[in-house]
Amino acid sequence: MTKLNSKIPEGLIKDKWANYKAHQNLVNPANKRKLDVIIVGTGLAGGAAAASLAELGFKVKNFCYQDSPRRAHSIAAQGGINAAKNYPNDGDTVYRLFYDTIKGGDYRAREANVYRLAEVSNDIIDQATAQGVPFAREYGGLLDNRSFGGALVSRTFYARGQTGQQLLLGAYSALSRQIGLGNVEMYNRTELMDIVIVDGRARGIVTRNLITGKIESHFAHAVVLGTGGYVNTYFLSTNAMGSNGSASWKAYKKGAFFANPSFVQIHPTAIPQHGDFQSKLTLMSESLRNDGRIWVPAKIEDAKAIREGKLHPNDITDENRDFYLERRYPAFGNLVPRDVAARAAKERTDAGFGIESNPTGEGVYLDFKYAIERLGKDVIEARYGNLFQMYEKITDENPYENPMKIFPALHYAMGGTWVDYELQTTIPGLFSIGEANFSDHGANRLGASALMQGLADGYFVLPYTIQNYLAYEINNPRLDPKEHKEFQDAENDVKSHIDKLMNIKGNTTVDTIHKKLGKVMWNKVGMARSEKGLKEAITEIQQIKKDFWSDVKIPGEVNTLNVELEKANRVADFIEIGELMARDALDRNESCGGHFRLEHITEDGEALRRDDKYMYVSAWEYKGENTEPELHKEELKYEAIEVKTRNYKTA
Amino acid sequence: MASKTINIKVKVWRQKDSNTKGNFETYELSDISTDSSFLEMMDVMNENLVEEGKDPVAFDHDCREGICGMCSLFINGHAHGPDTLITTCQLHMRKFTDGQTITIEPWRVGSFPVIKDLMVDRTAYEQIMQSGGFVSINTGGVPDANAIPIPKEDSDEAMDAASCIGCGACVATCKNSSAMLFVAAKVSQLALLPQGKIEGAKRAKNMIAKMDELGFGNCSNTGACEMECPKGISLAHIARLNREFLVANVKG
Numbered sequence: 085m086t087k088l089n090s091k092i093p094e095g096l097i098k099d100k101w102a103n104y105k106a107h108q109n110l111v112n113p114a115n116k117r118k119l120d121v122i123i124v125g126t127g128l129a130g131g132a133a134a135a136s137l138a139e140l141g142f143k144v145k146n147f148c149y150q151d152s153p154r155r156a157h158s159i160a161a162q163g164g165i166n167a168a169k170n171y172p173n174d175g176d177t178v179y180r181l182f183y184d185t186i187k188g189g190d191y192r193a194r195e196a197n198v199y200r201l202a203e204v205s206n207d208i209i210d211q212a213t214a215q216g217v218p219f220a221r222e223y224g225g226l227l228d229n230r231s232f233g234g235a236l237v238s239r240t241f242y243a244r245g246q247t248g249q250q251l252l253l254g255a256y257s258a259l260s261r262q263i264g265l266g267n268v269e270m271y272n273r274t275e276l277m278d279i280v281i282v283d284g285r286a287r288g289i290v291t292r293n294l295i296t297g298k299i300e301s302h303f304a305h306a307v308v309l310g311t312g313g314y315v316n317t318y319f320l321s322t323n324a325m326g327s328n329g330s331a332s333w334k335a336y337k338k339g340a341f342f343a344n345p346s347f348v349q350i351h352p353t354a355i356p357q358h359g360d361f362q363s364k365l366t367l368m369s370e371s372l373r374n375d376g377r378i379w380v381p382a383k384i385e386d387a388k389a390i391r392e393g394k395l396h397p398n399d400i401t402d403e404n405r406d407f408y409l410e411r412r413y414p415a416f417g418n419l420v421p422r423d424v425a426a427r428a429a430k431e432r433t434d435a436g437f438g439i440e441s442n443p444t445g446e447g448v449y450l451d452f453k454y455a456i457e458r459l460g461k462d463v464i465e466a467r468y469g470n471l472f473q474m475y476e477k478i479t480d481e482n483p484y485e486n487p488m489k490i491f492p493a494l495h496y497a498m499g500g501t502w503v504d505y506e507l508q509t510t511i512p513g514l515f516s517i518g519e520a521n522f523s524d525h526g527a528n529r530l531g532a533s534a535l536m537q538g539l540a541d542g543y544f545v546l547p548y549t550i551q552n553y554l555a556y557e558i559n560n561p562r563l564d565p566k567e568h569k570e571f572q573d574a575e576n577d578v579k580s581h582i583d584k585l586m587n588i589k590g591n592t593t594v595d596t597i598h599k600k601l602g603k604v605m606w607n608k609v610g611m612a613r614s615e616k617g618l619k620e621a622i623t624e625i626q627q628i629k630k631d632f633w634s635d636v637k638i639p640g641e642v643n644t645l646n647v648e649l650e651k652a653n654r655v656a657d658f659i660e661i662g663e664l665m666a667r668d669a670l671d672r673n674e675s676c677g678g679h680f681r682l683e684h685i686t687e688d689g690e691a692l693r694r695d696d697k698y699m700y701v702s703a704w705e706y707k708g709e710n711t712e713p714e715l716h717k718e719e720l721k722y723e724a725i726e727v728k729t730r731n732y733k734t735a
Numbered sequence: 736m737a738s739k740t741i742n743i744k745v746k747v748w749r750q751k752d753s754n755t756k757g758n759f760e761t762y763e764l765s766d767i768s769t770d771s772s773f774l775e776m777m778d779v780m781n782e783n784l785v786e787e788g789k790d791p792v793a794f795d796h797d798c799r800e801g802i803c804g805m806c807s808l809f810i811n812g813h814a815h816g817p818d819t820l821i822t823t824c825q826l827h828m829r830k831f832t833d834g835q836t837i838t839i840e841p842w843r844v845g846s847f848p849v850i851k852d853l854m855v856d857r858t859a860y861e862q863i864m865q866s867g868g869f870v871s872i873n874t875g876g877v878p879d880a881n882a883i884p885i886p887k888e889d890s891d892e893a894m895d896a897a898s899c900i901g902c903g904a905c906v907a908t909c910k911n912s913s914a915m916l917f918v919a920a921k922v923s924q925l926a927l928l929p930q931g932k933i934e935g936a937k938r939a940k941n942m943i944a945k946m947d948e949l950g951f952g953n954c955s956n957t958g959a960c961e962m963e964c965p966k967g968i969s970l971a972h973i974a975r976l977n978r979e980f981l982v983a984n985v986k987g
């Protein structure tokens with residue numbers, strides 16, 4: 085029997101959120117002061133939640149590992165944020181945004197959550213504008229929109245190529261105000277090490293001060309994780325160097341189910357890898373696909389000549405270019421969803437049409453020649469200037485004159501901590517928001533919808549739903565961690581975990597092991613997966629785990645700044661996350677969204693879902709160090725949407 | 736764009752913690768790909784140190800794409816290195832030559848004390864932001880985003896100012912260690928928009944007072960900050976800050 089209760093409110097889809105809010109419990113103003121909330125993370129989700137809850141009167145403690153909340157990885161989002169404003173009058177509605185998101189996620193997301201997301205999307209744009217976020221505008225002074233993959237309308241708001249930065253700085257300014265007012269206690273350069281459970285409820289966390297190494301406990305009436313995604317499991321990704329899955333993983337080990345771990349997104353347009361010392365991959369925003377055309381040489385000998393440096397792409401005529409997305413998907417063309425675009429690139433390069441002159445031989449072109457001819461260089465520069473500059477600094481090539489080289493890269497985790505409609509995990513009092521949870525994107529996320537979800541969770545959902553929990557906490561006094569065994573035990577566990585790591589004193593660096601894990605993940609749990617590959621991956625990851633725990637080398641000391649120790653602590657978790665991802669991918673014997681099982685493809689190479697067997701969220705329960713995790717299934721029911729095969733060939 | 740490799744010497748500032756005196760150490764690195772980023776070169780250096788059982792060099796970084804503002808470094812006497820309009824993490828080794836010695840230092844600013852090696856404490860920036868770098872509104876209950884049209888020019892200029900990543904290069908470059916460019920970027924962004932205009936004068940006054948209190952120096956309009964700012968934040972924003980500040984003083 086499943087233990088999952090998703091707590092979806094009664095009523096028609098369009099009434100559920102209103103019904104919920106009308107009947108939920110709220111905390112009265114005098115009691116709010118008596119309640120502490122811990123929020124881990126200062127990204128769009130965590131930052132927005134911390135500011136909003138503090139404004140309401142709760143006492144908030146907020147944590148991040150960077151030196152400032154403003155540096156959370158949300159800052160790096162480029163392209164934009166969706167909302168159903170319908171300002172361009174091109175037919176958008178809340179329902180259509182909801183529909184596109186469910187369809188984009190290949191019918192593996194929970195209807196009620198996604199509808200609510202679409203519903204509050206408009207409030208986000210209003211809120212950000214009121215904060216002074218300088219969204220792009222038209223000459224008439226009103227807000228501009230652009231289109232993004234997977235949609236037939238223009239609903240994406242943007243601030244040059246720095247939308248995430250501007251939205252995050254908006255949330256950060258609200259947060260700074262609350263810190264200044266004394267309503268939020270901010271802990272920078274502090275890493276969550278464990279979650280403390282007292283009588284079955286989340287009651288606090290244990291942290292490590294990254295400068296002094298000090299281990300500390302913090303109490304709260306509820307704990308919220310807004311700690312982002314886990315795709316750095318693959319070592320190379322578009323995420324920041326410090327992005328990690330550890331907070332969600334600690335929660336998993338304390339009893340929070342982990343949902344759809346195998347659902348990760350591979351973004352089609354990143355700058356290809358240059359060599360073995362590569363530390364991360366740089367995204368080129370999906371918005372570029374609005375004006376860039378993707379192609380590879382149509383003739384295999386041309387591709388070969390390009391790789392060998394004997395032919396320049398500008399010398400290939402249009403007839404000899406294969407605009408493979410326009411060819412395969414006439415209705416959406418270059419604007420197909422990310423998973424489709426990424427796989428199509430892989431299909432071409434696997435077939436020998438890759439163009440990169442380095443040993444990978446990968447890469448396809450994203451060409452602005454046509455848009456420059458049509459619109460002029462000025463327009464393209466105004467739209468993408470900073471992205472072009474970034475590209476040129478990295479590759480030393482001018483994208484106004486030569487086509488950009490791009491290739492898919494790991495980008496986003498749709499999977500994450502399982503949460504119910506209230507964003508509460510299976511541990512009472514522990515909530516998860518933003519990329520850290522699994523809730524809204526199913527098996528594939530559409531562009532410009534992560535910013536939307538992070539801010540929806542942080543500004544407009546959690547500040548309501550958490551009160552339904554906190555209303556029952558008003559009589560519970562604050563606990564002093566020093567006087568409670570649960571906190572002391574958790575601190576001791578953390579200390580012995582660190583000692584164990586430090587005492588390995590092996591010969592292999594943390595990065596070496598992480599890169600090894602990354603290779604296995606990319607090759608066997610990446611864009612194309614098979615039963616055989618996944619089984620091999622599990623065995624190989626288990627071996628990597630053994631190697632790690634017997635041979636990792638961490639210099640330095642515990643009670644001081646120790647970057648290698650920080651990395652080791654995260655990699656220990658990535659290894660285990662990787663194994664669960666492979667397990668989940670093995671269980672899901674179908675293709676859907678970003679999860680592509682080679683055993684299940686249609687005749688023309690598209691993903692083949694198996695709705696009769698796999699229309700569920702997989703939620704994994706931790707069962708102990710040497711026991712296999714248990715799979716729980718949350719059946720997905722579609723009442724407001726007719727389930728179809730995704731089709732981007734015709735509209 | 737043929738990639739090649741170079742051999743270099745790096746002269747790095749090492750400092751155990753804020754209470755200990757620091758010194759330079761020199762490390763030799765071979766076969767560094769010119770396609771690598773500067774921080775990837777430093778990764779190689781640190782991997783070598785770890786292999787030798789030594790303490791790797793601590794430096795701040797996170798996004799590695801020029802947007803989070805976490806990376807810093809004075810490289811051969813320039814904040815964020817020799818290239819213009821980029822951060823250290825976007826600097827590439829093709830800007831250096833075979834056999835070159837590269838000197839790497841932390842920001843040297845009294846208000847940003849060194850934590851370890853190349854890492855500094857920029858908490859002072861946080862305090863300045865908390866003193867007024869916001870519009871005083873709460874979540875919810877705000878007007879429709881298109882209720883107030885804003886001239887595109889103003890909004891574009893606000894966006895220019897809002898591009899500041901809070902890295903601290905301006906302060907580190909300024910001979911007075913002034914934080915004026917950083918403060919001006921925020922004050923100017925919000926002053927340009929009707930939403931922020933309302934508190935404009937008060938904001939300017941509070942942020943400048945906080946900056947002074949935290950020991951940042953005065954602005955003598957030398958313009959070095961603008962030259963080294965990775966986001967090209969213009970001195971024109973300082974002029975706007977001064978106007979807002981004047982208004983604040985007239986109002987009292």
Ligand SMILES: Cc1cc2nc3c(=O)[nH]c(=O)nc-3n(C[C@H](O)[C@H](O)[C@H](O)COP(=O)(O)OP(=O)(O)OC[C@H]3O[C@@H](n4cnc5c(N)ncnc54)[C@H](O)[C@@H]3O)c2cc1C
Pocket residue numbers: 124125126127128129130131147148149150153155156157158159160161162163164165247248274275276277310311312313322323324327328330331367369495496517518519520531532533534535536538
């Ligand atoms: C390059 C790039 C471009 C993108 N572009 C877009 C786009 O155009 N549109 C869009 O919608 N989405 C985009 N995304 C996705 C989107 O940016 C993210 O999904 C979203 O910002 C995540 O926000 P978050 O608040 O959940 O997490 P994050 O912003 O990742 O924040 C995580 C927070 O948790 C903290 N933290 C993490 N682990 C710990 C720990 N163990 N202890 C303490 N603190 C911890 C961090 O310090 C940080 O404050 C992009 C993503 C990338 C990588």
Ligand code: SF4
Pocket residue numbers: 898899900901902903904905906916917920963964965966967968
């Ligand atoms: S003004 Fe420029 S140099 Fe100064 S903090 Fe901002 S981005 Fe950095």
Ligand code: FES
Pocket residue numbers: 795796797798799800801802803804805806822823824825
């Ligand atoms: S590491 Fe983020 S700006 Fe350099």
